[in-house]
Amino acid sequence: MINIVLFGKPGAGKGTQAEFLKEKYNLTHLSTGDIFRFNIKNETELGKLAKTYMDKGDLVPDEVTIQMLQSEVDANPQSAGFLFDGFPRTLAQAGALDRFLESKGQQITATVALEADDEILVQRLLERGKTSGRPDDQDEEKIRNRYQEYNEKTAPLMGYYKDQGKFYAVDGIGSIAEITERLSAVIDNL
Template sequence: MTNIVLFGPPGAGKGTQAEFLKEKYNLVHISTGDVFRYNIKNGTDLGKQAKVFIDEGKLVPDEITIGMLEAEVDKNKEAEGFIFDGFPRTEAQADALENFLNKKQTKVDAMLALEVDDEVLVQRLLERGKTSGRVDDANEEVIRKRIKVYYNETAILKSYYQKKDKYYGVDGVGSIQEITTRLSEVIDKL
């Protein structure tokens, strides 16, 4: 089983790359953003709670996020592995993921971090906001706050996974195919 944490700031291309990687390596893509949007759209209790935080550009509390994530993993018991996109975001979440996967007799194999300049991220997200209907991508102030939250609260995971020799920084600028090739080169060596 291959389990990858796909990491990077909002707009780095995690969702796009995850689509290619899941097909190539036969993995299940679990995007916390997609899980949150599904729960919000369907008005679940967890979705209503998560919406308040997302609308303010804040991280959703661990207990909500972990509950949603565990349910997604459990739905895919026969999976060959997972791409975790948008999770973990904190050391506490990384520990919770590790503990959860240990119970399933597996582990995180690598954190692949897409590295992209902040101004490129802002422009990507504003463009996405024009077509996606996502309100969190339509407001530059909210976008910049999300990027700041990423650096302040989640960048610590870089050192967390570096200590475990599982961190791989990958240039997230270029064509989709170029970025996919860079990510694949890392995965193929795992």
């Protein structure tokens, strides 16, 4: 079983690349953003709670995110592996994910980070915001707040996974095909 954490700032291309990787490696794609948006659209209790944080560009609290993700993993017992997109985002979430997977006889195989310059990513998100309808992609201040949150809470995960020998950085600038090729080269050599 292969379990990949796809890592990177908002706008780095995680969702786009996840689509290719899930098909190529027969993985179950678990995107916390997609799961939150589904719950928000359907006005579930989780969705209403998540929306209050997401509207400010803040992270949803760990306990809510962890419970949601565990239920998604449990709902896919026949999966060949998981592609975690947008999770973990904090050291506490990484530890909780490790403990949860360990309880199932699994572990994270690798963490792959799509790296790109902030200014390029801000422009990508503002462009995406014109068609996505997502309010968090239409306000530069909210985008920059998301990057500040990422730098403060998520960037420390690099060290966590480096210490385990499971961290790989991939250049996230270029054509979709070029980036997919770079990601595949890492995963194929695990």
